[in-house]
Each structure stands twice: as structure tokens, then as C-alpha cells.
Amino acid sequence: MKILVAVKQVAALDEDFEIRADGRGVDPDFLIRDLNEWDDFSLEEAVKIKEASSGPVEVVAVSIGPDEVDESLRKCLAKGADRAIRIWDDAVEGSDSIAIARLLAAAAGREAPDMLFAGVQSSDQSFASTGIAAAALLGWAHAAVVSSLTYAPGAKTAIFRRELEGGLLQEIEIQCPAVLTIQLGINTPRYASLRSIKQAAAKPIEVLTPADIGVGDGDVGEAGSLSRVRRMYVPDKGRAQLIEGSAAQQAARLAEIIREFKGAAP
């Protein structure tokens, strides 16, 4: 039995960041990288299923990204994944979420897991499409925003719940293999101590190129993407302003502003 967990190393903005010279992203010097928060939960869900199972279950973390992603994969290994796969070559740079899904689907085809978990979305790009697109490419059943799951490894179906608007819960039975995107709060992700991350260095991270899993260069990167980022920028500041001073001073200033707006003489 095998569960494949798609994880992503996301970037968070540092204080006072700068935009890259080409204007299409943030200067990497100002990015702090970490495992995507949603993926913490999907990995934990897979590891919990493994721990609760009487039979052998393999949890495989898969990510698409350059060398530095190994750091996040090691965290996954420390938390209980048995092995990890990282897919990359320079041609992958510039892929949109569908092109990434293509790689993910190819990896799933190769691994033939019983389940593919992904996070609902990534905290840096928030497309919320990679997992679902991979399901479409694989032709598997899929569901998004899963908030609780009952699944015995190897079973033909799984039962899960989704939270809908208005406090409504939806319970769904789904055919396996399936792709589920996991919502925050489904479990309590465990802490990976630095020591366990260090020890996880002994577990294997397999590095593959798109070609290794049968994806051609034309199917990844900008060439393989139907969308591309045009520019990234910080919009001009709005007109909000903070009024400082004592309560009386603030009130006086506020009254002054209102009078200005009304066109009255100051």
C-alpha cells in the first residue's frame, strides 16, 4: 500500500523585500522558504494512516523544485515519510500550476499509489489547482478541501467530509485511487525536531528529471504552460492615514478632515 503526498516549498516575504530585476517576481534574497502549511497537514494525514494500519504502508513525499527543496523534503522524512522524490531540471522553471500537475501526474503514474494527497493550496501562489489538475490528468476521482477522512489503506473506497458554507457538512464516499486536497485543521501536525531532520538525511531523496518520468521539455516550463506571470508589484498605497496625538488632538484633526471633505473653510 502506498500514499503519495505532493508537497511544495513555499516562499514567504521578508521585511522590506525587493522585486526582481525582470519585474515578474520577488528577489529571492528576500524570501524565507518553508514547507507549505497545508502540506504539513496532508503529510500528517498520510503518516497517521500509516501508523494506524496493521499492514505495511509506504508514504512517499514528492515535490517539484530545485536543490533547496531537499530541506523541506527532509522535514517530511523526519515526520514519517519513508522516502522522497524531487523532480527538477532547469526547463521546469516558469511552469504554471497545470504544468506542475503534469509532472505530478507522471510521478503518480510511475509510483502507482493508492491515494494521492495534496494541500488545498500553496500559501505563496494560492492557485489551488495543482492537485485537482493532476487528478484530471490521471483520470482519478478527486475532491477538494477535505476536512476529515476515514480511509483504510488498500480499501476500494474512502469516506471523507467537507465543510460547506453555513456550517453544513458534506460526507462523501469516493473510489480509490483518488486525489484529495487536504484542508488545514484536519489533524495536528507533529513537530519535527532538528535532530530528527538531521537523522532523516539517511533516508533517500530520489532526484528525477521530467525526462525520467516521461515528460518532455515542451510540456513543462513556459513552453508547457498556458499562463505566464506578466509582472509582480506592490500597488500604490491607499489613502488611509493614521491620526496621531491625544484623543482631543485626534478628534480635532478628524473634524478638520471632515470639514475639508465637505468643502467648508478650514
Next chain:
Amino acid sequence: MSRTDAVTRILFEAFSAAEVRLFYVLGYAAIAVFCWGFYVQVRKYRRGAALALEGGVWGRLGAMVSSVLSHRTIDRRDPAAGGAHRLIFYGFMLLFAGTATITLEYDILEPLFGIRFWHGEFYLVFSLVLDVAGVALIGGLLYMMYRRGWLRLPKLDYARPDRVPGDPDFNRPQYRREDWAFLWILLIIGCTGYLLEAARLVWLADRPDVWDTRWWSPVGAAAAEGLRALGLGESGAGLLRHGLWWFHGLIALVLIALIPYTKVKHIFTSAASLMVRDPLAAQRLPRVPDSQEQVGAAKITDFNWKQLLNLDACTKCGRCHEACPARAVGAPLSPRDVILSLREFAHATLESATLPAAAELDIHGKAPGQVAMETLWSCRTCMACVEICPVAVEHIPIIVQMRRKLVEDGAMDPLLTKTLQTIHKTGNSFGESKRKRSAWTKGLPFPVKDARKEPVDVLWFVGDYASFDPRNQKVSQIFASLLHEAGVDFGILHDGESNAGNDVRRVGEEGLYEVLAAANVNALASASFKSIVTTDPHSFNTIRNEYPDFGGKYEIEHYTTLAKRLFTEGRLRVANPLKYRVTFHDPCHLGRFNKGYDAPRELLALLGCELVEMGRCKANSFCCGAGGGRIWIPDPVGSEKPAQNRMKEAAAIPGLEVYVVSCPKDLTMFEDALKTTGNEGKFAVKELIELIREAIPAHLPEEVTA
């Protein structure tokens, strides 16, 4: 047997050969039982992990003998108990030595070499000495009984804060029974010794060598007069002496046999524990070798032999129980009970012939003998327990090693998990960008040097709280100004500095500590400086005591000693003496950990402040509650916080104006506690640095702002 030609000790007089043989059989049996018990104990310790001690055995022996003979550690904070113990100790030792000397002559020297010394004046003097020793012993025992029975000291109450009434190990009445049995057995041995002596005197009253020298045993002689006054004749006394001889002898043999199995063993274990004491037990926590697969203590056998010995050294004196700030505010922790639980656990598992399966050696949990995670997380690692323990039990490394296991399992408060992740990601506990670490310097009218770019005399290791906490940033700005005005050539590491790791290590996240220590040692290696100063006692402790294990050896001082030097050298001058009535809170990591008691007090005197000490000061200072990572774990709602407990103590000082601290975390904790205890407006909490600023207003530069 009988020697009428010389004054000597009456031994087996009037005993049949069979009786003498029986006594020897019983004596050897008692020794055999003792030896077996001794072996079982040693085997138990040897089942612990290996440990190589630093330092030579003679130095350790000397230190132990000096502690034991002087009773220095037992006198502390309880001189009455120390005095009584001293009487018992010396009384018992002399009586034991006396008996041993008789054995030496009677069973070894005389039969083998014909040497006799136990007669004449030597005997008489020894007889006097032993009589006095008996009085000391009985006096000490009576005081201890008075103490247990009438004074009913809270620290001698075995009710546990980490258990509830009804739990099988809630207040452990077997301890109480053992305590009393120990006192009574010694008292009976002492009293029957005198009675036996008196009966012997009456019985042999017709023998001048016995009767005429009786006043060399004054207590026995007085008792003999008493017996005679009660009408006891010679033959009656002979019978009484015979009975008492056996009674006294058998009890003494039973006591010897029971030593390894009862609290009596503390005469060996406590002495041995003192001998293997680590003077930096709490200041410098044990490293985990890279080769070691498992981190932290999960099983009883993960403790090293010295720690297992520590468990047996505990005499349940309750001083750590009394000193513990967590216990004082009702948290489910008493350092005494951690030690006693583990001792019971080791007793139940490690004394059998074969070692039980690993599953039965798990020390984490709520069963009797196990330690609950709530207990472990209650600890502030403030060192109050280690510092006061009279027998060198080292609680902190035991607790931290157990926490390491909890951290590996993720068994901790979610907020602490978050903080550790934050520190890993950003290098500080505030989750701020590294770039913002030196943002507080921007408000200064002068640039603060980057010690990585230009050489400086003094490198200031600022620390997280002094760098990021808005209230403490103001203090940092003042300290920078003072250094600047005094002409000190100083610099900081700016964004190269990381959290020093002191508290991360005490939480038990050893892997993260290793990362932080390595990062700081590297950053310091890239800087050029002569010495380090810090306003943060936590950083001070770990850099001073723990970084050397990570390749970082520096000259480092807390700001209080540097500031004092700047005053004595005339580089800072008090222009405006402060007339405040103040009290000073010793930070754990400056005071107890590093003995920095004097410099802050000398500074306060220089500033013109009137210092009124709190009851708990210097070595007995009361932790603010922030240590050991507790600043990142919320205290339970509704319960008193250690800082609030402390504020009440300070508020009891009449006319107190300023509660002086010299630690960034203290400033945060106590300003909060000042408000929550309703003392705001009655007195102020200030950093010593702020008082220095007040006393040197002439130098005050233009307003410094964040």
C-alpha cells in the same frame, strides 16, 4: 577473658562459648546481608549509561570530605536541622569508630599480633568521648523528632503537587513510617547503650577497675546510680545487662544489615553524590553525541550511573521542594518528587537479577514512578533546586533530558512548537526578519558599528528580547548611549546574530540549540573583538558556559560588571545621586548560575540608592517564571504566576520605590506582574540601566526613539 589487672572494656564477660559463637554468626550474617544489598545497589547504578567524570578523584574526594565534615551544605537555609544533623553525624561516627576500634583490637590485632591498646587511660578517655558522643546523638535525634512531630514543616510533608489525594503515591505514608523508624531505631540504640553501660556498672560494682573509674562514663555512671537507687542489685543488674546486651547488639546488627535497603543508605549515597558533583550541572547541560541515535531520556536506563546514584542520594529534606518557584505557585512539579518518583522506578525495575524488557523501563507517564509531561513542562530550569540541594542532586539535567524525549515526540504546548519552528526559520523567537534585528539602533544619534566589518574592543551580544521587544529596545538604546558616552569602542553583529539558544536548550530542543550555537560561533568568528558584553543573562550563561563545548571560547561579562568598571575608572560619573528606596531582583542566570551577586548591588550603592533586600535574594532569588522556555508557554489561566508571587514579596517592603531588574525577560515579566497584582503606581519596575541613565542626566542626548 576477664582482665582484672587492667581497666578495660567489658566485652563478652559471663557469656557462654555458644553465645559468643551465636553472636559471631549473627554478626557475619548481618554483614553478608549488607554486602548483598550493597552489590544490588551498585549493580543498579551500573545499569545506567556510561559517564566519564571530569577532574581527578583526589580533588573530588577532598571536596566531598570537606562538605561532609563541615556540614556546610546541610546548614544552609536551615541551620537548626544542620546543627542537629551534625550532632547525630558526629555522635554516630564516634560511636561507630569506637565499636570498630574494639573489633580491630579484639578480632584482628590481638589474636593475630598480640597488640592491645584498648585499656588504661586510652580506654578511659575514649570512654568519656563516646559517652559525650552518645549525648550528641540522642540530642540530635530528639530535635529531629521534635521537628517532624511538632514543627510539622511544610517541606517535610510528602503530599505531592503532581498527584491528587487518592492516588496510590499521593503522600507516601511509607516514607513517614521509615523516617520515624530510623529515628527510633537510632534513639533506642543510643539509650540502650547507656542503660547497658549502667547495668554493667551496677553488676560489676564490686570490681574496683570497673566501679572506681565509672565517672569516665558520666552518663552511664549517673544512670547506674539511678538504677541502684531504684533498688537494682548486682545479680539483677547482671541479668539486665545480659538481656540488654543482646537487645542492643541485635538492633545494631539489624541496622547494619538494613543500610542498603533503607534511607540509612544515604550515608553512602549522599557522600558519593557529593563526590561526583558537577559544579556546572545546570549551567552547562550535557551534549548529545552525534553518534547517539536516541535523544533524551525515555527509559530509566538512559540516565547515567551518576544520575541513578543522585536519585538514591536524596534525603527528602524538602529544600528543593521549598525553593521551587513552580511548586510555590501550585504547578504540578516538585523537584523532590521527580527525584523520588524516579528513585522508586529505579528501585522497582533495576534491582532485580535480570533487566526487565524495554517497555517496562519507560519513565514517561502517570503511573507510580513515572513522571508526567505536565510536571516536566512546569520546570523553569531556574536552578533553585540544584543550588540548595545539600547532597548534590542535579535535578535540571534529569528534567531537561526527559524533556528532550518529549520534544522528539512533539509532546509539548502548541505555542512552544510554533516558537521553536519560528526560531528555526528566522533565528529569533519574535518571528521577525533577521534584517530587523538591529533596527533599534536606528533611533540613536550615532551609528553602532558592525563588528563583522570593523574591529571593536567590546562586542555586544544583544539577544532576542533586547533586540526585538519594544520596551527592552528602549533599554538597549540607553545602554548603547552609555557605552558611547563612556567612550567604549563597541559593536554588534547586526543581522549576523541569532537567538543564543540558552532557553531552546533548556526546553530540550537540543538539535535546534546545536544549530543556533554553531550559527553564533560562526558569526562571532567572523567578527574582531577583545571581549563580549551582554545585557541578557540568558545569553551570558550559554555563551560563557556552553559555547566552549561548541568551539566558542570567549571572555564575556554581564553589563553590570562592565558598567561598574566604567564608574570606577571615572568614565561614567554620577551627577545626580538617586535617593530611591529600591530592592534588587537577582536574575537566575546572572545570580545563581554565574554568581553575579555583587556588581549590581555595588552599582546601586554608587547611584545612591538605598537597597532593601527581599527575603529571597541572591542564591535564593525567586525565578520570574520565564526560564526554561516557559516564557513561550502560557501559564494556566487563574493560577498565580511566579512573577506575581514575587511582586507580592516586593510590595511588602515599606516605602519601596523601585523594583530593580537586570535582565530583559525580567523587565517584561515583572512589568506585567506589577499591573496584574495591582501594584502599578505604588512602585516602579526598572532596569538598572535606566537608573544609571537617571543618575547621569547631564549626558542625556537628544530624545532617543525607536
